[in-house]
Amino acid sequence: MDIDIKGIVVICGNYGSGKTETAVNLAAARKKDGIDVKIADLDLVNPYFRTREARVYLEDIGIEVVLPDKKYMHADLPILTPAVAGIIQQPSELTILDAGGDDAGVTVLAALEDHLSKKEVHMLQVINLFRPFTENVQGCIKIKEEIESSSKMKITGLVSNANLIDETIPEHIYKGYNLLKDISCETGLKIEFITAVSHLIPQLEMDRFTCPILEINRRLNPPWKRV
Amino acid sequence: MAKVLMKGNEAIGEAAIRAGCKNYFAYPITPQSEVAEYLAKRMPEVDGVFLQGESEVAVGYMIFGASACGERVMTTSSSPGVSLMGEAISYISAAQCPAVFVNIMRGGPGLGGILPSQGDYFQATKGGGHGDYHLLVLAPDGVQEAVEMTMKAFGLAEKYRGPVMILGDGLIGQMMEPVEFPDDLMTEPSNKDDWATSGMDTRKSDKRNLVRSLFLDPKELNDNNLALKAKYEQMKKEEVLYEGYNTDTDYKVLIVSYGTMSRVCKTSIDMMKQDGIEVGLLRPKSLFPFPEDAVFKASTKESCQSVISIEMSMGQMVEDVERCVKGQRKVDFYGECGGDIPTPEKIIEIIKGLL
Structure with a gap:
């Protein structure tokens, strides 16, 4: 089963759920499928580990990356470049907007409401059940409602990004998928896809899933990690 | 409790709760604001208080x-914020009250930048405010250790009746790692009847307690300072913490490094090992008290020709390393402090230059 998502895709979710790693890998996977991809970093709340740190990799594989001006790369300021409105008005086949965490991180979307309201937008909530506050259905729905209220947009799909970084095992991925099934039952939301780090994929029992899997190659690593 | 994935800042917040801390006061500053964000949600769940000053x-x-x-009680801040707390830290030290301070260091001096730094080593280990005092300073190298040290800090603060500082850099606060918490919560300070002004009706003894940092009588002031000095001497005997890495080999170079920087050094050591080059690392986990004997022993091992202190600063801990090596080996220094963390490849280049 392949991921065939197109159009404007907003990646949101609670703080530290793995939105950027998901957004960057989704962009790369869809580019590999041969479609045109643009990605914008809308994370105005997080000081480290943002899309901008994967910029060189993404540009190398031909993805247009929309970021604040280079001279503001390390500014502790919420800078929204006007180019973001531009790529919403003239989207490519897939346009990914990587939002910041929690309700605070998606407030910026409300500022883009004029542009977004005229388009069909997939708004995906990324969930890692090993993160605080999203270990159960109630926690995830609470975050969903906070994000919707702050962004003035509706979440349309779910993504499980269940992981403990290097300590992830298949059981964790099954657990994340099962949580998504429960949330889906409760809310009626579609499970868009789940993620798994590339070396774990051969170990997964695929018949457990009825949704596609996004392969993750980590792009946001601490400076001592060498592959 | 099963493992969860947490940012260092969040994990420090949870560790405080697990340590029975119900009072958290702070003012936001990057890169530690997530502690406040996390505890703003968590403190009400345990009937605790978060108040932003x-x-x-x-x-x-x-x-x-x-x-x-x-x-x-705990607060968390980052470099410029800790400078502003300097006066109170000095007062708390003089008054011999226990408290936990967390500094998630960013670049300086001045407003500096928001990226990681280890530029506050002097401030943390040599006092930071005015007067003759020290903080007990612990420096974690990852999220799990940040949890363990934060929990331990409350007990140490009460044992020594003084401020304990957790000194992390921005990366320790911002990165995520799997982490585990103990199930048992700690209870309130057991020795507080000896010093706290908690009200006579809750007290088991009739002793009246007075908290002050003003001692106008020169003998009283001298006695108070002697009492502090005695505590620091006891810390030097009982609280020294360090880790040796690859120190069971015949290394030619000994690196002394702490926190995030030591993680990079470990990768460099592993990479050099593959090329047949043995390098040892001594990582101080307590910065005050500094592992004086351990640094001396590791640096004077027969195979060891030189010692290098590697820091995200312009050279601060190196002064303590030089002091401990006592002229027995040449002590070099390498550091960067703009916010870019030196890569393992850069460290290898520096080490090879020493061989």
Whole structure:
């Protein structure tokens, strides 16, 4: 089963759920499928580990990356470049907007409401059940409602990004998928896809899933990690 | 409890709760604001209090007040914010009240930048404010250790009746790692009847407690300083913590490094090992008390030709390393402090230059 998502895709979710790693890998996977991809970093709340740190990799594989001006790369300021409105008005086949965490991180979307309201937008909530506050259905729905209220947009799909970084095992991925099934039952939301780090994929029992899997190659690593 | 994935900042917040801390006062500053964000959600769940002060100056005295009342209390900040708390930290030290301070260091001096740094080593280990005092300073190298040290800090603060500092850099606060918490919660300070101004009706003894940092009688002031000095001597005997890495080999170079920087050094050591080059690492986990004997022993091992202190600063801990090596080996230094963390490849280049 392949991921065939197109159009404007907003990646949101609670703080530290793995939105950027998901957004960057989704962009790369869809580019590999041969479609045109643009990605914008809308994370105005997080000081480290943002899309901008994967910029060189993404540009190398031909993805247009929309970021604040280079001279503001390390500014502790919420800078929204006007180019973001531009790529919403003239989207490519897939346009990914990587939002910041929690309700605070998606407030910026409300500022883009004029542009977004005229388009069909997939708004995906990324969930890692090993993160605080999203270990159960109630926690995830609470975050969903906070994000919707702050962004003035509706979440349309779910993504499980269940992981403990290097300590992830298949059981964790099954657990994340099962949580998504429960949330889906409760809310009626579609499970868009789940993620798994590339070396774990051969170990997964695929018949457990009825949704596609996004392969993750980590792009946001601490400076001592060498592959 | 099963493992969860947490940012260092969030994990420090949860560790405080697990340590029975119900008072957290802070003022937001990058890169530690997630502690406040996390505890704003969590403190009400345990009937605790998070209060944002109007500045770090105010926060410092809120900590002093709560501590004097015998409450477990913590604040977190980053470099410029800790400077503003300096006066209160000095007062709390003089008044011998327990409190936990966390500094998630960013670049300096001045407003500096928001990226990681280890530029506050002097400030943390040599006092930071005015007068003759030290903080007990612990420096974690990852999220799990940040949890363990934060929990331990409350007990140490009460044992020594003084401020304990957790000194992390921005990366320790911002990165995520799997982490585990102990199930048992710690209880309130057991020795507080000896010093806290907690009200006579809750007290088991009739002893009247007075919290002060003003001693106009020269003998009284001298006695208070001698009491502090005795505590620092006891810390040097009982609280030294360090880790040796690859130190069971015949290394030619010994690196001394702590926190995030030591993680990079470990990768460099592993990479050099593959090329047949043995390098040892001594990582101080307590910065005050500094592992003086361990540094001396590791640096004077027969195979060891030179010692290098590697820091995200312009050369601070190196002064303690030189002091401990006592002229027995050449002590070099390498550091960067703009916010870009030196890569393992850069460290290898520096080490090869020493061989």
